[in-house]
Amino acid sequence: MNNFILLLELTSGICWTAVYIIIIYRAIKDKVVGMPLIALGLNISWEFIFSFIYPPPTIQRYINFTWFIFDLVIIYLKVKYGKEEFKDIFNGLSDKFFLPTIFITLFFSFGFVYLSVPEWNDYKMGNYSAFIMNALMSLFFITMLLRRRDLNGQSIYIAVLKLIGTLIPTILFGLLAPKYGILANKSSNLILFLGFMCFFFDSIYTILIVQKYKEAGLSLFTRKPRLINSK
Numbered sequence: 001m002n003n004f005i006l007l008l009e010l011t012s013g014i015c016w017t018a019v020y021i022i023i024i025y026r027a028i029k030d031k032v033v034g035m036p037l038i039a040l041g042l043n044i045s046w047e048f049i050f051s052f053i054y055p056p057p058t059i060q061r062y063i064n065f066t067w068f069i070f071d072l073v074i075i076y077l078k079v080k081y082g083k084e085e086f087k088d089i090f091n092g093l094s095d096k097f098f099l100p101t102i103f104i105t106l107f108f109s110f111g112f113v114y115l116s117v118p119e120w121n122d123y124k125m126g127n128y129s130a131f132i133m134n135a136l137m138s139l140f141f142i143t144m145l146l147r148r149r150d151l152n153g154q155s156i157y158i159a160v161l162k163l164i165g166t167l168i169p170t171i172l173f174g175l176l177a178p179k180y181g182i183l184a185n186k187s188s189n190l191i192l193f194l195g196f197m198c199f200f201f202d203s204i205y206t207i208l209i210v211q212k213y214k215e216a217g218l219s220l221f222t223r224k225p226r227l228i229n230s231k
Contacts, residue, residue: 006059008172013063015165019158020070026153027077032085034153035074036140037102041109042133044071049113050126060125078102089147127173131194134166138201145205151212156220159209163202170195 027033035043047068055061079102083095090097113129120128141162145154174192210220219226 005172005176008168008176009058009060009063012165012168012172013060013066015161015168017063017066017070019161019165020067020074022155022158022161023153024070024073024077026155026158027074027081030152031081032148032153033074033078033081034144034155034158035078036137036144037078037082037105038109039133039137039140040071040074040078041105042113042137044068044075045106045110045113046126046130046133047071048110049117053114054117054123054126056125058125075102125173127169127188127191130169131173131191131198135194135197135201138162138166138198138205141205142201142208145208145212151209151216151218154209154212155223156206156209156213159202159206163199163206166195166198166202170199 023034033040047064050056051061051065051068055064079099082102083098086098086101087093087095113126113133116129116132117123117126122128141159148154170192174188174195213220213223217226218224
């Protein structure tokens with residue numbers, strides 16, 4: 001494989017791996033998981049399918065497996081810390097429905113991704129399902145932030161790394177893939193459009209995160225209270 005393509009895959013993989021690590025760190029710190037449940041269900045389903053059922057013939061297979069392991073940790077943290085948020089979302093619904101909701105979400109998420117592969121002839125890299133999921137996830141992160149009205153479980157690093165981690169595959173699989181023979185013999189307008197959607201909504205999410213930092217009087221990169229110049 002061309003070294004440039006390998007570099008792009010690795011960079012995207014590192015960015016998304018960092019997103020997962022920071023989500024785990026913030027979840028332990030804030031006792032709130034900064035990933036919406038549906039996004040988590042879609043992610044772990046895609047990562048399982050494209051690690052074990054349809055593994056891609058590139059380094060991406062090992063990246064997918066790494067993400068899958070981190071998502072297992074995030075699901076554990078969602079189970080551990082998610083009951084209060086669940087009751088808030090569903091207007092006080094008993095938490096006895098919490099675990100069934102997680103299992104149902106995982107079941108339907110897996111079914112969507114698994115059945116989409118033969119439907120779209122998406123065996124090679126899982127790009128179509130991945131970009132549709134990413135577009136949905138970008139929206140879910142915005143709605144999560146607006147609903148919570150605070151920064152619990154979230155950070156500027158998650159926002160920026162998520163944006164970069166999806167922008168790179170947009171360029172790779174939307175524009176460069178045909179040249180290097182890793183997707184098809186022509187560019188994909190659908191992937192470019194979905195990638196643009198991701199970039200657009202990820203940019204909005206990043207702007208909203210920055211605004212929340214300012215409202216809370218926190219330093220953007222250290223998350224500590226900003227020093228106010230008294231002069």
